[in-house]
Each structure stands twice: as structure tokens, then as C-alpha cells.
Amino acid sequence: MKGNIVISITRAAWEHPEPLVILYSLYLFAAHADALYSFTLTELLDDSDEREALSPKILFGLDEEILRPLLQGLANDYPDFIRVDFNKGIMENIFLNRDKTPEEVVQLF
16 A cells, blocks of 8 residues: 555543453453452552553443443353452452462353
8 A cells, every 4th residue: 555654542441341251361361450349439440550450341341331341241150260249339349269260260151
């Protein structure tokens, strides 16, 4: 394509994320965050540079409005892998099963 130049590339949020991809990314997040298998939604959405693990917010541009119902759906569909405790903004806990691995999530596809 002679004569065409790329002026800019814009990264946008994933509008319709695949739930199992998000579950897989959570298990990778836990494995790279010093085996942190329970955390809050606020901690997950914190994109500070001090943390080595990449959250779904950083990877896919997901915000709380997309992530919260997605996590609740995952907890309903895959209770052996994830449990959430969201209670009117007071509690926002996410629990991953320590006995499961990212590879086992891939087997769900």
C-alpha cells in the first residue's frame, strides 16, 4: 500500500468480553501476584505500576460496570473455579479456587 501512512493506533476496551478468557486472565493474575487467590474488585481494578500482575482492566480495558456482572456470571456458571461476594457496594470479594490452574480453565473452552 504505497503512499499510505499510519497516523495513530487507538486501543479501545473490549466491548463484549468472553467470560472464560476473563476467568483465565484472573488465574494468571493470581499466579503472578504472589499466589493471591482472593482479592477485592477494587484491588483488581487498581492499575498501579507497583504490581507485576496485569489485571483484566489493564489487559482488556474493562471497567467495573462490565467486570462486575461478568464476574457474577462466571461465579454462577463455574462455581468450582470462582466465587464472588458482592453486597451493595459494601463487600466486593473475589475468590479463586487455589486447587485449579490456568490450564484447567483452558480445558473449559
